[in-house]
Amino acid sequence: MTKAFRHGQILKIIRSRNVFTQEELAGLLREQQVETTQVTLSRDMRELNIVKTAGGYREMEREAPMPQFASLAAEFVQDVRLAQNLIVLKTSPGHASSVAVALDEEEWPDITGTIAGDDTILVICPDNATAELVRTKLYGLLES
Amino acid sequence: MTKAFRHGQILKIIRSRNVFTQEELAGLLREQQVETTQVTLSRDMRELNIVKTAGGYREMEREAPMPQFASLAAEFVQDVRLAQNLIVLKTSPGHASSVAVALDEEEWPDITGTIAGDDTILVICPDNATAELVRTKLYGLLES
DNA sequence: CATTGGACTGTATAAAAATTCAATGACCGC
């Protein structure tokens, strides 16, 4: 039983009825001979962009994929480091500038500004907590 | 401080940044002089149709309430049977037509069309797999 | 091969969110 198949069954189930907890979903999957646990379902929810609503779990359209930046970042960003309220992005040599421009154009409210060198981008955030948030958001973009 | 005002502030906050927990949101509201607790926010989330996503809390369009059909079906549909790509709904005598009209108006993409007699509705689906899905969806409506 | 690294999963647990229950205050009609 593959993960892709499980994902398909999850979608089929939540489209056809109202499921309110992950344990309940695990039970329904078991009826389809899909053995799994709440923990795995929690991760599946994230991967399938399924959210919990008052009426049960629902699919949600993936949010705007950040046209330029996401693809550039996926291609060229090699590391993300946090230093207080600053984030340092390491890119392939020579690509820092184009990635930084794309990031600027995103106009994230949490980013005060950026400075790009040759293979390094400095992302400035208003405070440490915000910087952590932005880093998390960047990780999210990179791994997907 | 009214509930409506708090709701407005909640929307303002989640539109401008990524909030990941209700406690965090309570803290941000406190900065706006809005004192509240996680418990109240949990209820606000439901009332405002805000859902938790991987990227933080987001607004979600309210789902269409299935105006007529669900209640009619709950009242009059007595059986659901599957035959290949067809679903046969048995209703109380004389009610097939009104239920079928309501179902037509739902415009489910998986339903090719319907034909109603006196106490029987034939629901036509493009193929057997789709018919199963639709049947499951109907079951879901009826038992809830 | 041996090893390494990544994808996937489960157990145990922590964290977050929902619910239960009770209190408060506003707004009736009598």
Added chain:
DNA sequence: GCGGTCATTGAATTTTTATACAGTCCAATG
């Protein structure tokens, strides 16, 4: 005013979800 109802809220608690950590499997690499 006084009892009744309803809306709103919070403290305590339960329930649900997410995370930390570790193990397995498998494919790629030296």
